[in-house]
Amino acid sequence: MKLAVCVKEVLDSRLPLQVVPQTGEVTHLASARVTLINPSDRAALEVALMLKDQNPDSRVEVFSVCAAGEDNALYFALARGADSVERLAPDRHLAGPPYTALLLASRFANEKFDLICCGDETLDNSSAMVGPLIAELLDYPQLTGVTKVRECSCGKLLAERSLDRGHRELIEMELPGVVTFKIEAAEPRYVSVRRLEQARRREIAVRQLDIVPSKSRLPRWPDAEKKVPPRARVKRKFTPDSNLPPAERVKMIMAGGVAPQQSSQNSAILEGDSEYLSEQLFRFLRHHEFI
């Protein structure tokens, strides 16, 4: 099986960031640029490598649309165990998720992959467009926001998606196809500095694709007319009404404060042996869809 993984380098968002007013560029405040592989791309890479572990004949190839100095994610993938990596050099003036998707799709049109794995969204743009657009351009089936791959064999993929309130759905998809993964799809492995340095000594293949996006096929990625700095505003922290019973408060917190206030008749004090109590607690949690 041939697996393609699309990755992107992003700025480490745990370090303080700033927008340079003149250029609109986002950089790190008071420190050198620290970049990471986009977390959900990392999960996608991890899933692909896990599939390869199950089926050693597989090949994992990693692609990134980025300029020359922004290929950290590719080195990371190499260090983590990708079979090959390739940088698709973009045309500077056409940057944006649709163009990225177009480049990747035209690359995948030349060489057929059974499964194309992407992260569901990036830390910086959060457009969540690239994966679905690749699928549309190639006319492949797509699955987005996958949280777990159950099985992948015989030209089929069985995957789980998370829905609201802990519900999950199980979907089967024919291959070839495109899947975008959420961060929780795989517990990523650590990549030691030694492996990273080993990868750094290797050359990364670069491919130049001369493609002019035909506007009819791609949604337009609008340019900002004007960038407006954030307004100063009072920080408001949501706190649930302390008069509510605990379950309602938890619900409100989970819903970000928008859950409707309900009557408080749900609360009760129970007494009994531990088996009875745990049974009741389980029912309560199940009833309120906490589990």
Next chain:
Amino acid sequence: MEQITREIEWNVTLWMQVFLYVGAFAGVLIAGWRLSRRYHVWKLGRSANVQVSIPRSLANAIAWILNRGKMPRDGFASLMHLLILWGFIILFIGTTLVFLERQTPLHFFYGPFYLVASAVIDLGGLGFLIGLGMAVYRRYVQRQPRLKASAWVGTLLGLMIAIGVTGFLLEGFRISVTMPGFEKVSFVGYGLALMFRAGGLATEELTRLHRADWLLHAALSIAFFGLATVYFFRHIIVSVLSVALRPTRARGALRPYELSPESNPSGSVFDMTWKDLLDADACTACGRCTSVCPATAAGKTLDPRGVVLKLSDLVSRHASRRDGTTPSAFDTITERELWDCTTCGACVYECPVDIEVFDKIIDLRRQLVDVGNISPAARGCLEGLEHRQNPWDYPPAQRATWSETLKLPGIVLGKKPEWIYWIGCAGAFEPSAQSISRAMVEILRQAKVDFVVLGSEERCTGDPARRMGDEGLFQRFRNKNLETFRRHGIHKIVTHCPHCFNTFKNEYRDGGEPEFEVIHHSQLLSHLISEGKIRLTGSTADKQVTFHDPCYLGRHNGEFTAPRTVVDSLPGMKRVEMPRSREKSFCCGGGGGQMWLESRGQQRVENVRLSEARQTGASLVATACPFCKVMLETASVTAGQQDQVKIKDISELLSETMER
């Protein structure tokens, strides 16, 4: 006059002699062959950074044989080993003398020499048997918990006792036939001979018994030589090698990862170095390491002796496999036990045959890290180190936040301060350690010490990265920090963190001369007190305080007196020692990355230590390490004793009682 000597090989026929010589030769051959097979297996290990110097190795081995190593720490075991070893050596020399007298033209075994030699050999034999008796007592009567029952050990003891007893019987039978008066010097044999005579045994019977016993004694001795390099018996020979090749680096310095940058671990047990494999064979299974291991004491899965013995077992398995496959160290050693180690070094300190116990654990961690197979907690810590230069994963820009109100002096271009006060990540980010940094600043200012801080130019020293197995990350920190020091021309560093102290002192020099001087704050504080730069006033309330030795200050770097001097100078404080203190101090449970890992097992190491501290009756535990402080404080909270016992760093105690 009666000739004072004896007929060698009296009553021994030719076929008996042939049996002895052929048998002994075969025995030695088997032993040598087995040892050479082990040698070939050791050679399959990776190369080790061991500089073999023959004079030093010989000196090590001789000193050890003379019992000057770590054996005397356990008096009974030491005496036991001394008697067995020297008894054996004397008997062996005696046998060699007899052989030389008989088989070479040399003629010396008569007269006074004969008398002295006979007496000494009898004495040696008696010591040998007494030593073995002590061993039997320790194992089967006293049943010391750390000693593992094993059929092999029983066999070895039984065999040696049988050799000793048949030897004395042999002498007794021989003397009883002729009863020469001068043989009284062979006091055991003469006594036995008298008994046989008193028992009414006829000369003919005695001669027959002598012959049978001779054969038995010879057969047992041959068996002993044949078995001398099998399983447990190997330690007799291999432990001499492990002692001779004892590492020369500072005790606190971990050895580098002996893996070339291009190669990756193959997953076999031979990813360990040859020295590790040799060490594993040298293990006597005495269990001293396990008896002092904090992880074992807290009921975790780690058993240091188990790790070493499992390695030895894996090597044996390889030797017995014919299909050419090699077992992996992780076939029997679990990840969980590897991550339980606090790198406190108690095992290495205790090991009587100088096995680098926790270095093996770290090497195996390195292999796990290299394939990325580690827990999310460990990964979070290492990635925090990689991207944010501190194991707590705080933004590096917040490093100086704790000191914003203190207006600390920073580096000024063109002006060289005397001291750099290195805060360390704990002192900068961990709230209960920040108070140590504040106290230190107050003391340094009071004593008018010329110091600056590096502020946000500080980054981790790499200690946690190295001890959690990412050697590359450690090297990166090392290079960047050295670059900072060189850029600012820094030559003197004081730090309150023993982990930073140890890494700077032992791991930043890479075998060469140190580029800068580093001291621990306890050393600076005791100096300031003795110089009179800090005067102490305070209550006369008699308060009991106990000092907890941080592993990386005490055991790893041998500094026990400076922090005690500081504690003793505090007015109104009476120092009481915990049962395990100084070199034998028990870890707080925070080292080796445990600060950021999840604690699993029946108990937490810090709770074990805190209850020990509480047993001294002290209401105050002084320590000299931010990790120890945080760990023991956590223990006091989880035990609900935060009101009864306070944990403080010596600098905090000093700044509270300092005259301002």
